[in-house]
Amino acid sequence: MEQLKVDWLTDGLIDFEYKKYVLLAYLKNVKAHFDDKKLYPFMSDMVFHYQNLMTIKSNKSLLYENFPKSISKADFSKLKLTYKKLVEDDDLMLEIESIVEFAMPKFQNALEVGKEIYEFVENxxxxxxxxxxxxxxxxxxxxxxxxxxxxxxxxxxxxxxxxxxxxxxxxxxxxxxxxxxxxxxxxxxxxxxxxxxxxxxxxxxxxxxxxxxxxxxxxxxxxxxxxxxxxxxxxxx
Incomplete structure:
Protein backbone atom coordinates (compact mmCIF):
# COMPACT_ATOMS: atom_id res chain seq x y z
CA MET A 1 0.00 0.00 0.00
CA GLU A 2 1.67 3.20 -1.20
CA GLN A 3 -0.43 5.70 0.72
CA LEU A 4 -2.86 5.78 3.60
CA LYS A 5 -6.09 7.63 2.89
CA VAL A 6 -6.56 10.91 4.72
CA ASP A 7 -9.72 9.50 6.33
CA TRP A 8 -8.45 5.92 6.67
CA LEU A 9 -9.69 5.71 10.24
CA THR A 10 -13.36 6.19 9.36
CA ASP A 11 -13.38 5.18 5.71
CA GLY A 12 -15.16 1.95 4.80
CA LEU A 13 -15.45 -0.91 7.27
CA ILE A 14 -14.77 0.19 10.84
CA ASP A 15 -13.38 -2.97 12.35
CA PHE A 16 -10.30 -3.27 14.53
CA GLU A 17 -8.81 -6.29 12.71
CA TYR A 18 -9.47 -4.78 9.29
CA LYS A 19 -7.95 -1.39 10.18
CA LYS A 20 -5.02 -3.19 11.79
CA TYR A 21 -4.44 -5.03 8.50
CA VAL A 22 -4.64 -1.77 6.50
CA LEU A 23 -2.23 0.04 8.81
CA LEU A 24 0.32 -2.78 9.01
CA ALA A 25 0.33 -3.14 5.21
CA TYR A 26 1.02 0.58 4.91
CA LEU A 27 3.78 0.52 7.53
CA LYS A 28 5.38 -2.51 5.87
CA ASN A 29 5.67 -0.46 2.69
CA VAL A 30 7.07 2.48 4.66
CA LYS A 31 9.73 0.21 6.18
CA ALA A 32 10.74 -1.08 2.74
CA HIS A 33 11.28 2.50 1.57
CA PHE A 34 13.13 3.46 4.75
CA ASP A 35 15.40 0.43 4.32
CA ASP A 36 16.37 1.95 0.96
CA LYS A 37 16.91 5.34 2.66
CA LYS A 38 13.87 6.77 0.87
CA LEU A 39 12.22 9.13 3.33
CA TYR A 40 9.69 11.16 1.40
CA PRO A 41 6.78 11.48 0.93
CA PHE A 42 6.28 8.96 3.76
CA MET A 43 7.78 11.06 6.57
CA SER A 44 5.45 14.01 5.99
CA ASP A 45 2.55 11.63 5.37
CA MET A 46 3.10 9.85 8.70
CA VAL A 47 3.48 13.12 10.61
CA PHE A 48 0.10 14.17 9.23
CA HIS A 49 -1.60 10.93 10.29
CA TYR A 50 0.06 10.86 13.71
CA GLN A 51 -0.99 14.43 14.46
CA ASN A 52 -4.54 13.57 13.41
CA LEU A 53 -4.61 10.62 15.81
CA MET A 54 -3.27 12.78 18.64
CA THR A 55 -5.97 15.37 17.97
CA ILE A 56 -8.70 12.74 17.93
CA LYS A 57 -7.42 11.17 21.14
CA SER A 58 -7.33 14.49 22.99
CA ASN A 59 -10.54 15.88 21.54
CA LYS A 60 -13.01 13.19 20.52
CA SER A 61 -15.60 15.79 19.54
CA LEU A 62 -13.53 16.43 16.41
CA LEU A 63 -14.13 12.84 15.40
CA TYR A 64 -17.87 13.43 15.60
CA GLU A 65 -17.61 16.57 13.50
CA ASN A 66 -15.52 14.94 10.79
CA PHE A 67 -17.14 11.54 10.73
CA PRO A 68 -18.59 10.54 7.33
CA LYS A 69 -22.34 10.70 7.08
CA SER A 70 -24.64 8.26 5.28
CA ILE A 71 -27.53 9.39 3.15
CA SER A 72 -30.80 8.42 4.83
CA LYS A 73 -33.25 10.17 2.47
CA ALA A 74 -33.04 12.13 -0.74
CA ASP A 75 -35.57 14.72 -1.77
CA PHE A 76 -34.93 14.87 -5.52
CA SER A 77 -37.62 17.51 -6.15
CA LYS A 78 -35.88 20.03 -3.91
CA LEU A 79 -32.38 18.58 -4.45
CA LYS A 80 -31.89 18.32 -0.72
CA LEU A 81 -30.12 15.52 1.07
CA THR A 82 -30.57 14.73 4.72
CA TYR A 83 -27.95 12.81 6.58
CA LYS A 84 -27.93 10.57 9.58
CA LYS A 85 -24.75 10.46 11.61
CA LEU A 86 -23.19 7.14 12.25
CA VAL A 87 -21.46 8.20 15.40
CA GLU A 88 -24.46 7.57 17.64
CA ASP A 89 -23.29 3.98 18.00
CA ASP A 90 -21.28 3.64 21.23
CA ASP A 91 -19.82 0.28 20.17
CA LEU A 92 -18.56 1.89 16.97
CA MET A 93 -16.85 4.66 18.91
CA LEU A 94 -15.18 2.12 21.20
CA GLU A 95 -13.88 0.30 18.11
CA ILE A 96 -12.40 3.54 16.79
CA GLU A 97 -10.75 4.27 20.13
CA SER A 98 -9.17 0.81 20.06
CA ILE A 99 -7.84 1.46 16.55
CA VAL A 100 -6.38 4.81 17.64
CA GLU A 101 -4.68 3.23 20.66
CA PHE A 102 -3.15 0.53 18.45
CA ALA A 103 -2.08 2.91 15.68
CA MET A 104 -0.40 5.68 17.67
CA PRO A 105 2.64 3.72 18.94
CA LYS A 106 3.06 2.12 15.50
CA PHE A 107 3.28 5.55 13.87
CA GLN A 108 5.54 6.78 16.66
CA ASN A 109 8.01 3.93 16.18
CA ALA A 110 8.08 4.40 12.40
CA LEU A 111 8.62 8.14 12.81
CA GLU A 112 11.55 7.49 15.15
CA VAL A 113 13.18 5.33 12.48
CA GLY A 114 12.58 8.05 9.91
CA LYS A 115 14.02 10.69 12.23
CA GLU A 116 17.20 8.64 12.71
CA ILE A 117 17.62 8.32 8.94
CA TYR A 118 16.97 12.05 8.50
CA GLU A 119 19.63 12.96 11.07
CA PHE A 120 22.10 10.50 9.56
CA VAL A 121 21.63 12.03 6.11
CA GLU A 122 21.87 15.60 7.41
CA ASN A 123 25.07 14.79 9.31
Missing amino acids: NLEFLPVGVTPIYTNEGYLFLSQDVSSDVNIYQYQLTFFEQSNEKFRGINTHFLKREERTLSNTFEHIKLKLVKKFANLPNPATYAIVSKQFFPLPETLLPIAKRLLVRNISVS
Missing part, protein backbone atom coordinates in the same frame (compact mmCIF):
# COMPACT_ATOMS: atom_id res chain seq x y z
CA ASN A 124 26.58 13.66 6.01
CA LEU A 125 25.83 16.93 4.22
CA GLU A 126 28.28 19.78 3.81
CA PHE A 127 26.83 23.27 3.26
CA LEU A 128 29.02 25.61 1.17
CA PRO A 129 28.32 29.19 0.05
CA VAL A 130 29.60 29.59 -3.51
CA GLY A 131 31.44 32.85 -4.10
CA VAL A 132 30.38 36.08 -2.39
CA THR A 133 26.94 35.86 -0.80
CA PRO A 134 24.80 38.96 -1.47
CA ILE A 135 22.49 40.61 1.06
CA TYR A 136 19.42 39.41 -0.86
CA THR A 137 19.20 35.64 -0.45
CA ASN A 138 15.50 34.98 -1.03
CA GLU A 139 16.27 33.56 -4.45
CA GLY A 140 19.29 32.11 -6.14
CA TYR A 141 20.85 28.77 -7.03
CA LEU A 142 21.33 25.49 -5.23
CA PHE A 143 24.01 23.03 -6.35
CA LEU A 144 23.44 19.49 -5.16
CA SER A 145 26.26 16.97 -5.43
CA GLN A 146 27.35 13.63 -3.99
CA ASP A 147 30.97 12.63 -3.40
CA VAL A 148 30.44 9.33 -5.17
CA SER A 149 29.62 11.19 -8.40
CA SER A 150 30.95 14.21 -10.29
CA ASP A 151 27.41 15.21 -11.28
CA VAL A 152 26.07 18.52 -10.00
CA ASN A 153 22.31 18.99 -10.03
CA ILE A 154 21.54 22.69 -10.46
CA TYR A 155 18.33 24.21 -9.13
CA GLN A 156 16.97 27.72 -9.00
CA TYR A 157 15.37 28.34 -5.63
CA GLN A 158 12.96 30.90 -4.26
CA LEU A 159 11.96 31.29 -0.63
CA THR A 160 8.28 31.57 0.18
CA PHE A 161 6.72 33.12 3.26
CA PHE A 162 3.40 32.26 4.87
CA GLU A 163 1.63 32.80 8.15
CA GLN A 164 -0.30 30.23 10.16
CA SER A 165 -1.80 30.62 13.64
CA ASN A 166 -0.05 34.00 13.97
CA GLU A 167 3.32 32.36 13.30
CA LYS A 168 5.47 33.13 10.29
CA PHE A 169 7.05 30.29 8.34
CA ARG A 170 9.50 29.97 5.47
CA GLY A 171 9.18 27.51 2.66
CA ILE A 172 11.14 26.97 -0.52
CA ASN A 173 10.36 26.27 -4.15
CA THR A 174 13.00 24.76 -6.41
CA HIS A 175 13.15 24.41 -10.18
CA PHE A 176 15.60 22.00 -11.77
CA LEU A 177 17.71 23.76 -14.41
CA LYS A 178 20.30 21.27 -15.58
CA ARG A 179 23.01 18.83 -14.60
CA GLU A 180 26.72 19.48 -15.07
CA GLU A 181 29.90 17.58 -14.38
CA ARG A 182 32.15 18.97 -11.69
CA THR A 183 35.82 18.89 -12.69
CA LEU A 184 39.05 20.63 -11.72
CA SER A 185 38.25 23.36 -14.25
CA ASN A 186 34.46 23.33 -13.95
CA THR A 187 34.24 24.17 -10.25
CA PHE A 188 31.19 25.39 -8.34
CA GLU A 189 32.45 28.96 -8.81
CA HIS A 190 32.82 28.48 -12.55
CA ILE A 191 29.34 26.97 -12.84
CA LYS A 192 27.97 30.01 -10.99
CA LEU A 193 29.69 32.40 -13.42
CA LYS A 194 28.12 30.58 -16.36
CA LEU A 195 24.69 30.91 -14.76
CA VAL A 196 25.21 34.65 -14.24
CA LYS A 197 26.03 35.05 -17.95
CA LYS A 198 23.04 32.99 -19.03
CA PHE A 199 20.38 34.39 -16.69
CA ALA A 200 20.57 38.18 -16.61
CA ASN A 201 17.63 38.44 -14.19
CA LEU A 202 19.95 37.28 -11.39
CA PRO A 203 23.18 39.29 -11.88
CA ASN A 204 24.45 38.65 -8.34
CA PRO A 205 22.73 35.46 -7.22
CA ALA A 206 22.97 33.85 -3.82
CA THR A 207 24.46 30.44 -4.57
CA TYR A 208 24.95 27.50 -2.27
CA ALA A 209 26.35 24.01 -2.75
CA ILE A 210 25.30 21.07 -0.63
CA VAL A 211 27.58 18.06 -0.96
CA SER A 212 26.68 14.63 0.38
CA LYS A 213 29.49 12.43 1.67
CA GLN A 214 27.45 9.33 0.87
CA PHE A 215 24.97 8.34 -1.80
CA PHE A 216 21.29 8.90 -0.99
CA PRO A 217 18.24 8.72 -3.29
CA LEU A 218 17.87 12.19 -4.80
CA PRO A 219 14.12 12.93 -5.04
CA GLU A 220 13.00 10.93 -2.00
CA THR A 221 15.74 11.93 0.46
CA LEU A 222 18.64 14.14 -0.58
CA LEU A 223 16.72 16.97 -2.24
CA PRO A 224 14.01 17.35 0.46
CA ILE A 225 16.58 17.39 3.27
CA ALA A 226 18.91 19.71 1.34
CA LYS A 227 16.05 22.17 0.82
CA ARG A 228 15.31 22.24 4.54
CA LEU A 229 19.01 22.68 5.30
CA LEU A 230 19.20 25.59 2.85
CA VAL A 231 16.19 27.35 4.39
CA ARG A 232 17.61 26.92 7.88
CA ASN A 233 21.03 28.30 6.93
CA ILE A 234 19.57 31.26 5.07
CA SER A 235 17.25 32.03 8.00
CA VAL A 236 20.15 32.38 10.45
CA SER A 237 22.53 34.17 8.10
Whole structure:
Protein backbone atom coordinates (compact mmCIF):
# COMPACT_ATOMS: atom_id res chain seq x y z
CA MET A 1 0.00 0.00 0.00
CA GLU A 2 1.67 3.20 -1.20
CA GLN A 3 -0.43 5.70 0.72
CA LEU A 4 -2.86 5.78 3.60
CA LYS A 5 -6.09 7.63 2.89
CA VAL A 6 -6.56 10.91 4.72
CA ASP A 7 -9.72 9.50 6.33
CA TRP A 8 -8.45 5.92 6.67
CA LEU A 9 -9.69 5.71 10.24
CA THR A 10 -13.36 6.19 9.36
CA ASP A 11 -13.38 5.18 5.71
CA GLY A 12 -15.16 1.95 4.80
CA LEU A 13 -15.45 -0.91 7.27
CA ILE A 14 -14.77 0.19 10.84
CA ASP A 15 -13.38 -2.97 12.35
CA PHE A 16 -10.30 -3.27 14.53
CA GLU A 17 -8.81 -6.29 12.71
CA TYR A 18 -9.47 -4.78 9.29
CA LYS A 19 -7.95 -1.39 10.18
CA LYS A 20 -5.02 -3.19 11.79
CA TYR A 21 -4.44 -5.03 8.50
CA VAL A 22 -4.64 -1.77 6.50
CA LEU A 23 -2.23 0.04 8.81
CA LEU A 24 0.32 -2.78 9.01
CA ALA A 25 0.33 -3.14 5.21
CA TYR A 26 1.02 0.58 4.91
CA LEU A 27 3.78 0.52 7.53
CA LYS A 28 5.38 -2.51 5.87
CA ASN A 29 5.67 -0.46 2.69
CA VAL A 30 7.07 2.48 4.66
CA LYS A 31 9.73 0.21 6.18
CA ALA A 32 10.74 -1.08 2.74
CA HIS A 33 11.28 2.50 1.57
CA PHE A 34 13.13 3.46 4.75
CA ASP A 35 15.40 0.43 4.32
CA ASP A 36 16.37 1.95 0.96
CA LYS A 37 16.91 5.34 2.66
CA LYS A 38 13.87 6.77 0.87
CA LEU A 39 12.22 9.13 3.33
CA TYR A 40 9.69 11.16 1.40
CA PRO A 41 6.78 11.48 0.93
CA PHE A 42 6.28 8.96 3.76
CA MET A 43 7.78 11.06 6.57
CA SER A 44 5.45 14.01 5.99
CA ASP A 45 2.55 11.63 5.37
CA MET A 46 3.10 9.85 8.70
CA VAL A 47 3.48 13.12 10.61
CA PHE A 48 0.10 14.17 9.23
CA HIS A 49 -1.60 10.93 10.29
CA TYR A 50 0.06 10.86 13.71
CA GLN A 51 -0.99 14.43 14.46
CA ASN A 52 -4.54 13.57 13.41
CA LEU A 53 -4.61 10.62 15.81
CA MET A 54 -3.27 12.78 18.64
CA THR A 55 -5.97 15.37 17.97
CA ILE A 56 -8.70 12.74 17.93
CA LYS A 57 -7.42 11.17 21.14
CA SER A 58 -7.33 14.49 22.99
CA ASN A 59 -10.54 15.88 21.54
CA LYS A 60 -13.01 13.19 20.52
CA SER A 61 -15.60 15.79 19.54
CA LEU A 62 -13.53 16.43 16.41
CA LEU A 63 -14.13 12.84 15.40
CA TYR A 64 -17.87 13.43 15.60
CA GLU A 65 -17.61 16.57 13.50
CA ASN A 66 -15.52 14.94 10.79
CA PHE A 67 -17.14 11.54 10.73
CA PRO A 68 -18.59 10.54 7.33
CA LYS A 69 -22.34 10.70 7.08
CA SER A 70 -24.64 8.26 5.28
CA ILE A 71 -27.53 9.39 3.15
CA SER A 72 -30.80 8.42 4.83
CA LYS A 73 -33.25 10.17 2.47
CA ALA A 74 -33.04 12.13 -0.74
CA ASP A 75 -35.57 14.72 -1.77
CA PHE A 76 -34.93 14.87 -5.52
CA SER A 77 -37.62 17.51 -6.15
CA LYS A 78 -35.88 20.03 -3.91
CA LEU A 79 -32.38 18.58 -4.45
CA LYS A 80 -31.89 18.32 -0.72
CA LEU A 81 -30.12 15.52 1.07
CA THR A 82 -30.57 14.73 4.72
CA TYR A 83 -27.95 12.81 6.58
CA LYS A 84 -27.93 10.57 9.58
CA LYS A 85 -24.75 10.46 11.61
CA LEU A 86 -23.19 7.14 12.25
CA VAL A 87 -21.46 8.20 15.40
CA GLU A 88 -24.46 7.57 17.64
CA ASP A 89 -23.29 3.98 18.00
CA ASP A 90 -21.28 3.64 21.23
CA ASP A 91 -19.82 0.28 20.17
CA LEU A 92 -18.56 1.89 16.97
CA MET A 93 -16.85 4.66 18.91
CA LEU A 94 -15.18 2.12 21.20
CA GLU A 95 -13.88 0.30 18.11
CA ILE A 96 -12.40 3.54 16.79
CA GLU A 97 -10.75 4.27 20.13
CA SER A 98 -9.17 0.81 20.06
CA ILE A 99 -7.84 1.46 16.55
CA VAL A 100 -6.38 4.81 17.64
CA GLU A 101 -4.68 3.23 20.66
CA PHE A 102 -3.15 0.53 18.45
CA ALA A 103 -2.08 2.91 15.68
CA MET A 104 -0.40 5.68 17.67
CA PRO A 105 2.64 3.72 18.94
CA LYS A 106 3.06 2.12 15.50
CA PHE A 107 3.28 5.55 13.87
CA GLN A 108 5.54 6.78 16.66
CA ASN A 109 8.01 3.93 16.18
CA ALA A 110 8.08 4.40 12.40
CA LEU A 111 8.62 8.14 12.81
CA GLU A 112 11.55 7.49 15.15
CA VAL A 113 13.18 5.33 12.48
CA GLY A 114 12.58 8.05 9.91
CA LYS A 115 14.02 10.69 12.23
CA GLU A 116 17.20 8.64 12.71
CA ILE A 117 17.62 8.32 8.94
CA TYR A 118 16.97 12.05 8.50
CA GLU A 119 19.63 12.96 11.07
CA PHE A 120 22.10 10.50 9.56
CA VAL A 121 21.63 12.03 6.11
CA GLU A 122 21.87 15.60 7.41
CA ASN A 123 25.07 14.79 9.31
CA ASN A 124 26.58 13.66 6.01
CA LEU A 125 25.83 16.93 4.22
CA GLU A 126 28.28 19.78 3.81
CA PHE A 127 26.83 23.27 3.26
CA LEU A 128 29.02 25.61 1.17
CA PRO A 129 28.32 29.19 0.05
CA VAL A 130 29.60 29.59 -3.51
CA GLY A 131 31.44 32.85 -4.10
CA VAL A 132 30.38 36.08 -2.39
CA THR A 133 26.94 35.86 -0.80
CA PRO A 134 24.80 38.96 -1.47
CA ILE A 135 22.49 40.61 1.06
CA TYR A 136 19.42 39.41 -0.86
CA THR A 137 19.20 35.64 -0.45
CA ASN A 138 15.50 34.98 -1.03
CA GLU A 139 16.27 33.56 -4.45
CA GLY A 140 19.29 32.11 -6.14
CA TYR A 141 20.85 28.77 -7.03
CA LEU A 142 21.33 25.49 -5.23
CA PHE A 143 24.01 23.03 -6.35
CA LEU A 144 23.44 19.49 -5.16
CA SER A 145 26.26 16.97 -5.43
CA GLN A 146 27.35 13.63 -3.99
CA ASP A 147 30.97 12.63 -3.40
CA VAL A 148 30.44 9.33 -5.17
CA SER A 149 29.62 11.19 -8.40
CA SER A 150 30.95 14.21 -10.29
CA ASP A 151 27.41 15.21 -11.28
CA VAL A 152 26.07 18.52 -10.00
CA ASN A 153 22.31 18.99 -10.03
CA ILE A 154 21.54 22.69 -10.46
CA TYR A 155 18.33 24.21 -9.13
CA GLN A 156 16.97 27.72 -9.00
CA TYR A 157 15.37 28.34 -5.63
CA GLN A 158 12.96 30.90 -4.26
CA LEU A 159 11.96 31.29 -0.63
CA THR A 160 8.28 31.57 0.18
CA PHE A 161 6.72 33.12 3.26
CA PHE A 162 3.40 32.26 4.87
CA GLU A 163 1.63 32.80 8.15
CA GLN A 164 -0.30 30.23 10.16
CA SER A 165 -1.80 30.62 13.64
CA ASN A 166 -0.05 34.00 13.97
CA GLU A 167 3.32 32.36 13.30
CA LYS A 168 5.47 33.13 10.29
CA PHE A 169 7.05 30.29 8.34
CA ARG A 170 9.50 29.97 5.47
CA GLY A 171 9.18 27.51 2.66
CA ILE A 172 11.14 26.97 -0.52
CA ASN A 173 10.36 26.27 -4.15
CA THR A 174 13.00 24.76 -6.41
CA HIS A 175 13.15 24.41 -10.18
CA PHE A 176 15.60 22.00 -11.77
CA LEU A 177 17.71 23.76 -14.41
CA LYS A 178 20.30 21.27 -15.58
CA ARG A 179 23.01 18.83 -14.60
CA GLU A 180 26.72 19.48 -15.07
CA GLU A 181 29.90 17.58 -14.38
CA ARG A 182 32.15 18.97 -11.69
CA THR A 183 35.82 18.89 -12.69
CA LEU A 184 39.05 20.63 -11.72
CA SER A 185 38.25 23.36 -14.25
CA ASN A 186 34.46 23.33 -13.95
CA THR A 187 34.24 24.17 -10.25
CA PHE A 188 31.19 25.39 -8.34
CA GLU A 189 32.45 28.96 -8.81
CA HIS A 190 32.82 28.48 -12.55
CA ILE A 191 29.34 26.97 -12.84
CA LYS A 192 27.97 30.01 -10.99
CA LEU A 193 29.69 32.40 -13.42
CA LYS A 194 28.12 30.58 -16.36
CA LEU A 195 24.69 30.91 -14.76
CA VAL A 196 25.21 34.65 -14.24
CA LYS A 197 26.03 35.05 -17.95
CA LYS A 198 23.04 32.99 -19.03
CA PHE A 199 20.38 34.39 -16.69
CA ALA A 200 20.57 38.18 -16.61
CA ASN A 201 17.63 38.44 -14.19
CA LEU A 202 19.95 37.28 -11.39
CA PRO A 203 23.18 39.29 -11.88
CA ASN A 204 24.45 38.65 -8.34
CA PRO A 205 22.73 35.46 -7.22
CA ALA A 206 22.97 33.85 -3.82
CA THR A 207 24.46 30.44 -4.57
CA TYR A 208 24.95 27.50 -2.27
CA ALA A 209 26.35 24.01 -2.75
CA ILE A 210 25.30 21.07 -0.63
CA VAL A 211 27.58 18.06 -0.96
CA SER A 212 26.68 14.63 0.38
CA LYS A 213 29.49 12.43 1.67
CA GLN A 214 27.45 9.33 0.87
CA PHE A 215 24.97 8.34 -1.80
CA PHE A 216 21.29 8.90 -0.99
CA PRO A 217 18.24 8.72 -3.29
CA LEU A 218 17.87 12.19 -4.80
CA PRO A 219 14.12 12.93 -5.04
CA GLU A 220 13.00 10.93 -2.00
CA THR A 221 15.74 11.93 0.46
CA LEU A 222 18.64 14.14 -0.58
CA LEU A 223 16.72 16.97 -2.24
CA PRO A 224 14.01 17.35 0.46
CA ILE A 225 16.58 17.39 3.27
CA ALA A 226 18.91 19.71 1.34
CA LYS A 227 16.05 22.17 0.82
CA ARG A 228 15.31 22.24 4.54
CA LEU A 229 19.01 22.68 5.30
CA LEU A 230 19.20 25.59 2.85
CA VAL A 231 16.19 27.35 4.39
CA ARG A 232 17.61 26.92 7.88
CA ASN A 233 21.03 28.30 6.93
CA ILE A 234 19.57 31.26 5.07
CA SER A 235 17.25 32.03 8.00
CA VAL A 236 20.15 32.38 10.45
CA SER A 237 22.53 34.17 8.10
